[in-house]
Amino acid sequence: FVIMGDFKPAEALTRRRRATLAGARAATLQPMNGRSEAAYQSLVTADISLDGGQKKRDYSLETTRAKSKTKRRNDMSDMLSCHKTQESLLSSASGYKNYRGVLNWCVVMLVLSNARLFLENLLRYGILVDPIQVISLFLNDPYSWPAACLVIEMSLCFSLCAQGSFSELVGFLVHCINMAVMLTFPAAVVLLVPSMTSVGGLFVLGTYTILLLKLYSYKDVNLWCRELSTIKAKKLSRSLSCKSHIHTNIYTYEELYFVCYPGNLTLRDMYYFVLAPTLCYELNFPRSPKIRMSFLLRRLFEMLFFIQLLVGLTQQWMIPIIQSSMKPLEDMDLSRMTERLLRLAVPNHLLWLMFFYSFFHSSMNFTAELLRFGDRQFYKDWWNSESVTYFWQNWNIPVHKWCLRHFYKPLLRRGVSKMLSQSAVFFLSAFFHEYLVSVPLRMFRFWAFMGMMAQLPLAWFVGRFLRGNYGNAAVWISIIIGQPFAVLMYVHDYYVIHYRQEGD
Known part of the structure; x- marks a missing residue:
């Protein structure tokens, strides 16, 4: 039958199950005819179980058929439809964050636009880069080097702190006098010595300012150590003194060279702090295990490259724009002044970014690697600043740590x-x-002072009314526009004082 196709096995099995079910039901309807009640009950139970099993099989078959129909319907729907509920990628609700292509586009556009400006500059002014001219910025008289003499004398001011033993009051007075001399003496030399150039004066005053902040931190930390030793503190914090050690025969490098107060009061310790890329003193600085020569050479190459690039771009790009801005500033032509300000903003900001990288990354990492100084966090992600306060806290970490530790928290x-x-x-x-600006230029106009104090209301406004990307854009605008405005103000005043009077 199977071969001929006249009878299907599935139908035969179904009919057999139906016949068995019908026979069981008929048997339950007949009288017991002498059967026991238990036998009769077993027949009824068998009837119910057969009926329930059939219902389960029927339900399972119907469920399978329903799922098959739903799957066919979904497949058909997928074939016919091409839309679903979703947000646009540029919408904040989409959660999309990969904008690398847009960033690359911005970089390409920036390079192309600046290349056009640089080519236009070359066609208009020719090649203005003169490396020999840079020497005259430091040496007005080749036989008189006041800036170098001041830098050499700087070591005497710092080493004075370690000479002799004084009482608490006498030591405090000596430190105050020493710091006052460090602040006023180089400024007086810059103002009174004619052979001191503006760039040389800026370098000297910057060096003395760094040394002044280091000296203040050195005085504070040793004062804290004396106070703790006075009250017989057994364990001092790591930033003030050494850790307690377990007396074993095996020592790590840090344990072997850890210093306790007053063992740190040596010239070697002080001069290491003078050269270290930090303004906050510690008795035991974190140290890296070794000097990486490849890392050191890369940082050295970056330093030399960016110094040359900064000098070349300043001579070729910045100076012509500043010179062409003098006439609009004298005439108080607001439209042309605004145009010159916007022209100056791009090269000024580019040079500022190069200075940031060359100083805070290249030079400070070079010094830290050479001294095996372990803390390399000289800056944080200030470019993501959504408030003015966050920018000033993260773009210059050494100064921020000093202000927080020795000025803000004591207040x-x-x-x-x-x-x-x-x-x-x-x-x-x-x-x-x-x-650092007015003394080397030998004029006091307070543009830098007012620019810094203007950060207070700006920080309040941005923090109160702007959030997220709007706050970040406000920070960038203040950096890009604020700096060239101050540069133009100082250059204009310097030109009026020195060159227009000579012309008259």
């Missing part, structure tokens, strides 16, 4: 409010900005 401990302490920090920064 808070003395009961000064948080807002007033922040304002004091900005005031101190504004003073040193003006000190």
